[in-house]
Amino acid sequence: MKRFFALLLLATGFAFGQGQAYNPLGLDLSGYWSQFARQQDAGLGTAAGDLGDYGGVPISEAGRLLALAWSASRLTLPQHQCVGYVTPYVFSGPGYFRIWEERDPQTQELIAIKMRPYAAMPDRTIWMDGRPHPPAYALHTWAGFSTGEYEGNILTVYTTHIKRGQFRANGLAQSDEAMVVEHFIRHGDRVTHFSVVTDPIGLDEPYPKTVNLVHVPNDPNSWTMPCDDAEIIPGQAKDRVDHYLWGQHPFLNEFVDKHKIPLLGTLGGPETMYPEFMARLKDAEASDAAAKAKLIPAPGPPQPSRASDADPHDGEIHVIQAQGNVYMLVGDGGNIAVQIGNEGPMVVDSGAGRLSDKVIAAIRTLSNKPIQFVINTSFHPDHTGGNVKLHAAGMDPEANGGNLRTFADAGVGATMMAHLNVLNRMSAAKGNATTAADGWPTDTYTQGRRRKLHNGEAVEIFYQPNATTDGDSIVHFRRSDVIVTGDIFNSSGYPFIDVKNGGSVRGEIAALNNILDKTVSFRQEGGTLIIPGHGRLCNEWEVTEYRDMMVIIRDRVQAMISKGATLQQVLAARVSADYDARFGSNAGPWTTAMFIEAVYTSLKEKS
Amino acid sequence: MRFEIFLLGIVLLGQAPQNRETPKARAPFDMTGYWVSMVTEDWRFRMITPLKGDYLGIPLNDEGRRVANTWDPAKDEAAGEQCRSYGAANVMRVPERLHITWQDEQALKVETDTGMQTRLFQFGVPQGQGGNWQGVSKASWDFDAGFGFAAEQFDRGFPRGRMRGGALKIITTKMKPGYLRKNGVPYSANAVVTEYYDLVVERNGDIYLVVTTTVEDPTYLAQPYMTSTSFRKQADASRWNPTPCTSR
Numbered sequence: 001m002k003r004f005f006a007l008l009l010l011a012t013g014f015a016f017g018q019g020q021a022y023n024p025l026g027l028d029l030s031g032y033w034s035q036f037a038r039q040q041d042a043g044l045g046t047a048a049g050d051l052g053d054y055g056g057v058p059i060s061e062a063g064r065l066l067a068l069a070w071s072a073s074r075l076t077l078p079q080h081q082c083v084g085y086v087t088p089y090v091f092s093g094p095g096y097f098r099i100w101e102e103r104d105p106q107t108q109e110l111i112a113i114k115m116r117p118y119a120a121m122p123d124r125t126i127w128m129d130g131r132p133h134p135p136a137y138a139l140h141t142w143a144g145f146s147t148g149e150y151e152g153n154i155l156t157v158y159t160t161h162i163k164r165g166q167f168r169a170n171g172l173a174q175s176d177e178a179m180v181v182e183h184f185i186r187h188g189d190r191v192t193h194f195s196v197v198t199d200p201i202g203l204d205e206p207y208p209k210t211v212n213l214v215h216v217p218n219d220p221n222s223w224t225m226p227c228d229d230a231e232i233i234p235g236q237a238k239d240r241v242d243h244y245l246w247g248q249h250p251f252l253n254e255f256v257d258k259h260k261i262p263l264l265g266t267l268g269g270p271e272t273m274y275p276e277f278m279a280r281l282k283d284a285e286a287s288d289a290a291a292k293a294k295l296i297p298a299p300g301p302p303q304p305s306r307a308s309d310a311d312p313h314d315g316e317i318h319v320i321q322a323q324g325n326v327y328m329l330v331g332d333g334g335n336i337a338v339q340i341g342n343e344g345p346m347v348v349d350s351g352a353g354r355l356s357d358k359v360i361a362a363i364r365t366l367s368n369k370p371i372q373f374v375i376n377t378s379f380h381p382d383h384t385g386g387n388v389k390l391h392a393a394g395m396d397p398e399a400n401g402g403n404l405r406t407f408a409d410a411g412v413g414a415t416m417m418a419h420l421n422v423l424n425r426m427s428a429a430k431g432n433a434t435t436a437a438d439g440w441p442t443d444t445y446t447q448g449r450r451r452k453l454h455n456g457e458a459v460e461i462f463y464q465p466n467a468t469t470d471g472d473s474i475v476h477f478r479r480s481d482v483i484v485t486g487d488i489f490n491s492s493g494y495p496f497i498d499v500k501n502g503g504s505v506r507g508e509i510a511a512l513n514n515i516l517d518k519t520v521s522f523r524q525e526g527g528t529l530i531i532p533g534h535g536r537l538c539n540e541w542e543v544t545e546y547r548d549m550m551v552i553i554r555d556r557v558q559a560m561i562s563k564g565a566t567l568q569q570v571l572a573a574r575v576s577a578d579y580d581a582r583f584g585s586n587a588g589p590w591t592t593a594m595f596i597e598a599v600y601t602s603l604k605e606k607s
Numbered sequence: 608m609r610f611e612i613f614l615l616g617i618v619l620l621g622q623a624p625q626n627r628e629t630p631k632a633r634a635p636f637d638m639t640g641y642w643v644s645m646v647t648e649d650w651r652f653r654m655i656t657p658l659k660g661d662y663l664g665i666p667l668n669d670e671g672r673r674v675a676n677t678w679d680p681a682k683d684e685a686a687g688e689q690c691r692s693y694g695a696a697n698v699m700r701v702p703e704r705l706h707i708t709w710q711d712e713q714a715l716k717v718e719t720d721t722g723m724q725t726r727l728f729q730f731g732v733p734q735g736q737g738g739n740w741q742g743v744s745k746a747s748w749d750f751d752a753g754f755g756f757a758a759e760q761f762d763r764g765f766p767r768g769r770m771r772g773g774a775l776k777i778i779t780t781k782m783k784p785g786y787l788r789k790n791g792v793p794y795s796a797n798a799v800v801t802e803y804y805d806l807v808v809e810r811n812g813d814i815y816l817v818v819t820t821t822v823e824d825p826t827y828l829a830q831p832y833m834t835s836t837s838f839r840k841q842a843d844a845s846r847w848n849p850t851p852c853t854s855r
Contacts, residue, residue: 036833040648042664056650152635152750152773154805185805185817187749187774192819192835196809208815209647210835261655273645275702275721276846278654 027153027186029113032216033097036190040212044092049168050255054268057167063175063202064267065297065578068249069552070171073242079516079544082227084142084523085120086165087180088195091211093118096220113148113155116223122525126157133160137310137320137330139537140176142525155184163524163541167197167207172268175201175582176542177307189215200306201581205270227523238513239506241551245559246296263291297577302592306581310492310536317355317362320537322529324480325455328537329362331355333382337484337531338363339477341455344372344394347414348475348484348531350439353385360393370395373454375461376418376441377486378469379425380496383533387439391416416441417450419463421471425501464488467511468495470502474511476518484531485515489543491535494576494583494595495550497602505554505602512547516540549579557599567600629712630730633748635773636806638715641847642705642816642838649834653700656855657790665792671827678791680855690852693722694740694785696794696822699802699836704847705816715746715775722852728777737781742800749776749803775804787822787832789855795826814840 044053054067074080085093095118102112102125115124124143133145144162148155157180164176178199185192191213196206244250256263264280264287271277281287310330312318317331329336333352336359338345345367351359363371371394376384391413400411418441426435450461450473458478465472468487475484487496488511497503521527524541532538556575565573571593576584584592646653649664659678667675683691693701703721710716715728727735728746737743750773779800787794803819816838823831 037666037830039664039666039832040834043649043651053651055654056647154807156807181809183805183807183817185774185803185807185819187803187819190819190821190833192803192805192817194805194807194815194817194835194837196813196815198811206809206811206813207647208645208837208839210817210819210837212819212833212835214833259651259655259661260658261651265650265654272650272654273647275644275646275704276848277646278702281655 027150027155028101029099029155029184029186029191030101031099032219033099033191033213034216034220035091035094036212036214038094040210041092044168049170049172050258051170052249052252052266053168053170053255054172055261055265055272057172057268058203058205058207058270058273059167059172059268060202060204060581061294061298062303062578062581063173063199064269064294065246066173066202067171068246068252068295069243069578071242071244074548076232076236077241077544078229078231079524079540081229081232082523083120083541084122084163084165084525085117086142086162086174086178087121087124087144087159088182088193088197088209088211089166089168089174090117090121091193091195091213093120096216096222097213098219098223118222118225120225120227120523122523126155133158135312135318135320136308137312137318137328137536139529139539140542142523144180153186155186157182157184164545167202173202175199175307177201177582178203191215205273238516239509239551239554241548241555243552243555245556249295252295262287264288264294267291267294269294297574299572300574301586302574302576302584303580304586304592305493305584307492307583311534315355317358319362319365322480322482322531322537324477324482325457326477326480326482326529326531327366328531329359332359333385334380334487334533335484335531335535336386337475337477337482338366339455339457339459339480340367341457343455344369344397344414346373346375346452346454346459347371347390348375349377349383349486349533350374350386350390352382353387353389356386356389359386360390371414372396372398373452374414374416375473375475376416376422377474377484377488377533378472379418379422379501380469380487380498381435383486384422384426384435384439387416387441388436390414391438413438415443417443417445417461419471419473420444420446421469421502425469425471462514464507464511464514466502466504466507467497468503468508469498472507472511474515481520481528482531483515483518483528485533485543487533488512489515489530489532489538489546491532491538491542491546492583493534493585493590494579494592495546496590497595497598499598499601499605503598503602504605505550505599509547509550509554512543512550515543516547519543549583553579553596553599554603557596558603561600561603567597570600571596630746630748631709631712634775635748635750638775638804638806638816639707639709641841641844642707643841643846644699644701644703644705645815645837645839646702648836649700652788654702657788659790661790662788662792665787666828666830666832667792668827668829671793671824671829674793674827675791680791683854689854690722690724690740690785691791691854692786692789693719693724693852694794695726695742695744695779695782696785696798696800696820696824697787698722698724698726698741699818699820700834704841705838706844706847720847720849723849728775735781737783738796739783740785742779742782744777744779747776749774777802777804793827794822794824797826798822798824798828816840 098116110128113126126146126148140161140163144159146159148157159180181196183194193211262281327338332355337348394414396415452459460476519528519540521540530538703719706718717726726741730746733745801821805817807815819835821833
């Protein structure tokens, strides 16, 4: 009988062994991992790479020009000191990775694979339960949104919604439009991490790359790296963002000279990935000429944006919670913010007015109380077009009692708030715009800060003089920690600097810095969320990039103005060529040329 | 007792050989065709001949460094050994195109256009004495990755059909001494090269061959030297451009 049970054990044991080998959930990567001895790409040091070392990266013109303008001095700016890492760059670092599984406690089905990189990226979740990726208007993070699936000995991970990060820490940027496919290929205690990045902004071709990881048997206990920004250059002006004008990079030849590499090779591009490129380098004269041409924008029209549109344009209003009591409504022109609570909703901007009934219906799904306040961030019709209907759909109980009852319409309709100049523009007291009187803001302010305590939350409205217009405001919901920026920050395009209506590039940059003065984040993530005038939900990092872009483009235009350049010459120089593929447009109401003209005109008026 | 024998028989039956297919027939993926190397790692070491003494990243021991510092391409040319950096330990790092075919049911042939090298991946007991640039390569299908089961167990009849994927494992020995980098970073005749070939299919239709290489060489390396290289599948031979080895 004992022998019977021994054989039974053998049989069941063998069966169990088979079960482990045939794991329907795939291989298990749980444990500690590290890059293998930094043998491959050792020349990149801590993954930083030398200035001007872009060889083997299929960067686009925009990607190259962005990198050529990058100065390491930019790292002195507070918002740049603790930036996070994105995938696959994070695997190039010298630290460790901890991987573990999250399973349903009852069914033991695999829900997610979790990953803790050594630093600079918060815990990463790879969803294994088949859930869809978020919509285009959702927040981006350093880790992005990842879903995975097993293919034999390979874990394949698809990641979207990644913040703008870096391919290398020498200014070579991976845009926020990048999608990354990663394959974790395990052979015993080694994992080959093979990634393919598709980035319509920064790359001209998919970028395949490998990194070798090795299993680490014991917990390296190295999982945190505190980072707080500090004032590195005392008194540094807020509108100073260090960069190099194209063709004037002082350190570009250091890497070239040190390693005797033709400049053409180091400037990257798809061709540098392929064997044929070796032959191209042999003709030194042609190679040098080709390299020089790559240091400045190619002649021609500006590139239109290749970014995805955050607005689904499906005739529907889409609601996403920003955080706390604040929601973002997408779909009717400019973004709409809605704060809810025990009192009536406070709404920031009313959209273009084409879908106002659906906007009102969407707000009612958030709160059964009538809209109490509508705040306009500017007079532009894509932010005030729904004023009339939203006003009519609301009421203001605070204005409907006491002495105010002497006014027949007290409390009838939502109270419409904005800076006085918004009323002036909408009522044609200033300028030529005419809009229906029912949509005019009636509760106006002229001071720099208007405050309210509403829905149990401190709300601050800050006037931003001469930013996109002369009536811009930003709205800060302090407890929810959400800032609604209006068109001062537009994650989909260049800011609509309406010079004729009081906008200016200096005011725009000042307003962006004012926003950054109010934001708090950890590693440029979390903390204060930003609802832009158009585009997706953001936070401090995206505003930082936008501010940087505005300063850099301003500096380029100013440098040309200082040399007597005409507007046509500035336009021909494609001074925004590194940003056009992300923010530019050659058609529609606000083109790249119109934006550059606004910058030029604005600067000329002051010079 | 008879029941015990019956039970044992069931267990043994599960281990009995069931699969007599050839290596070609058992291939978990098809890696034949034309491939182009994607030179995105170690770019400056691979695309440009590095300067003498630039062996950053390679775990050379003292002797390895000494030999690397004596690199003289003219001497190699005079000796007719321009192919020293095209040997099995480095040939997959050369910017090149591959043409992979089944030579027969038991061996995969890998040809390169740059340097015009030919490697033979032989399943079973490999033939040949080596002593040339490509040495002798023993091939096996490796279905165990990450699971703890060796390929031999699959050969004994483990139901491979239940597994998706798998890798080609190559162990190469008996190579003529050559270079790990074109600038004379050495490997010796004692070197052992272990490679895994994995196939990855992207959603856009791109197919990549990912080669993970570990070189162990007690003569010149202080520890194993590991690299990984990707190749993208090509539609045809239109860019195939055989060129001879060069030493600089």
